[in-house]
Amino acid sequence: MPKPRKRLAGAAGPDKRASGKCPKTENLDEALAKVEKSNHWKTSAFKNHGKILNYWLMKSEPESRMEKGVDVKFSIEDLKAQPKQTACWDGVRNYQARNFLRTMKVEDEAFFYHSNCKQPGIVGLVKIVKEAYPDYTQFEKNNPHYDPSSKEDNPKWSMVDVQFVRMMKRFISLAELKAYHQAHRVTGGPLKNMALFIHQRLSVQPLTQEEFDFILSLEEMEPN
DNA sequence: GCCAACGTTGGC
């Protein structure tokens, strides 16, 4: 069992994300029309045989940094080096980020983001291969993410397993994303509300279909 | 290394 060390706390902000459509209080026709019109449904249906996926951005630190005597470095290269290129995403100690982990479904896709480093930005794509289960590091006394307030019979913190999918065709830097975000705030473009900029310290964050597709489309373009 | 942003803690 791989035990990568990551530093993955995060921060919060209002939890604005709708994790699933819940039309029960609406008129059914209205609800269906809404679903029919939504790009989210159409695009993901084509991509994944009708199954609706959620999209995420997950931050990890690619450069060595000691926390309580343990190196918390975990880059996408480190993920690739794991057996089955799969690792558990341990160490998240922020409630909002944890709640997002608990929302994740097998096959959901996530951007792997390098943070707190020389070149922050999106480096690759991963997918969820195991849904939320208790993060064992909360019970390990000499783990940097040990949480003495968490009890075995009622764990506070969760983790998922992620598997490497591929590297981005090119590195998508934070600076580039920020430039689009700022332009889109004016023009109403797809990155106008990107969580990376609105919920600054959130280490696990949702992306809309539009945000995800737009960022993927950047791969085909020359960097600014 | 600096420091702004912002979540958490704990006294009251």
Add this chain to the structure above:
DNA sequence: GCCAACGTTGGC
């Protein structure tokens, strides 16, 4: 329940 002090995140 308020809020000042403190700690962490993470870009620069």
